[in-house]
Amino acid sequence: MPEFETMFLSDTRANQPAAASADQKFYQVTDEGNIIERSDGATWANWGPSGSGSYRMIQTKVVSGGAVQDVDFDAAIDGDTDKIYVIDWYVVSGNNSVDADLTIQPNGVSSAQTSTHTSGAGGSNLLLANIANGNAAKYGHGTVKFWAETGRIRTCTMVGGSHGSSGDNDLFFGSGTWTDTSTNITNFNFHSANATGIGNGSTFSIYYVVN
Numbered sequence: 748m749p750e751f752e753t754m755f756l757s758d759t760r761a762n763q764p765a766a767a768s769a770d771q772k773f774y775q776v777t778d779e780g781n782i783i784e785r786s787d788g789a790t791w792a793n794w795g796p797s798g799s800g801s802y803r804m805i806q807t808k809v810v811s812g813g814a815v816q817d818v819d820f821d822a823a824i825d826g827d828t829d830k831i832y833v834i835d836w837y838v839v840s841g842n843n844s845v846d847a848d849l850t851i852q853p854n855g856v857s858s859a860q861t862s863t864h865t866s867g868a869g870g871s872n873l874l875l876a877n878i879a880n881g882n883a884a885k886y887g888h889g890t891v892k893f894w895a896e897t898g899r900i901r902t903c904t905m906v907g908g909s910h911g912s913s914g915d916n917d918l919f920f921g922s923g924t925w926t927d928t929s930t931n932i933t934n935f936n937f938h939s940a941n942a943t944g945i946g947n948g949s950t951f952s953i954y955y956v957v958n
Contacts, residue, residue: 766791779804782957793957802833802954809950814841814943819855819936820953826853826895826932829955833892836875836907836937840885841946848940849875851891853901853925855936862905862923873923875937876907885911889919895932901925 756764757775764774770788782803784791793801806822826832838849850857850872862874876887889907905921935953939945 763791801957803957805953805955807950807952810945810947812947814946816939816942816944817936818945818949818951819934820951821934822953824933824935824953826901827897830894830896831892831956832895832935833890833954833956834935835888835890835952835954836950837888838876838886838939838944838949839946841943842941849887849944850938850940851875851893851903852936852938853893853895853932854930854934856925856927857938859926860923862921864905864919864921873903873905873925874921875905876909876917876919885909893935897929897931899928901927901932 754771755773755775756769757777759778760776763776766786766789769786772786774784774786774791776782776784782793782801784793786792793803805824806820808818808820810818824832834851836849852873857872860873861871864874875889875891887907887909889905891903891905893903894901901924903923903925905919905923907919909917909919937945937951
């Protein structure tokens with residue numbers, strides 16, 4: 748019987764061997780959210796209990812070199828193919844003197860959108876969080892689940908929080924809609940209400956759901 752170490756391989760996507768040379772072996776893709784694939788001797792296929800679903804990382808962006816107002820995912824995004832996205836975000840405010848309200852903009856668009864939050868915030872955009880607590884070291888974090896397929900009103904759910912140096916904390920639960928039903932989503936933009944609202948160390952990761 749083969750040893751476990753030879754049946755289970757682990758490395759980056761670039762170093763993954765050809766499926767033909769790894770028949771019946773498992774491979775953990777370390778730079779794509781540690782997903783596991785199995786070779787059938789011809790192709791590598793996602794492996795896991797049927798119908799359980801898993802996440803495959805598309806891209807992670809980390810802000811460095813100075814605060815910004817916008818962060819874009821520039822990897823291959825195709826809402827009609829991927830259907831459902833999960834996005835994790837962590838933002839350190841780059842300007843503690845003003846609010847750093849953070850919104851998500853499919854295809855960089857901010858129109859035909861509404862959102863509602865338990866905090867009472869929201870309105871005519873897809874607001875993720877109002878990063879406004881405290882007077883220094885403001886930061887926030889959260890997760891978005893976005894239904895991206897065309898032919899329907901696109902919807903998302905958000906959960907997150909914002910925090911300040913004074914010990915104040917806000918918790919956000921919300922939902923939003925984008926009523927454009929025909930334009931395929933090929934990009935997501937994260938936008939702050941102020942020009943330097945997204946500071947160094949802010950991190951954004953996007954995944955799609957693998958069925």
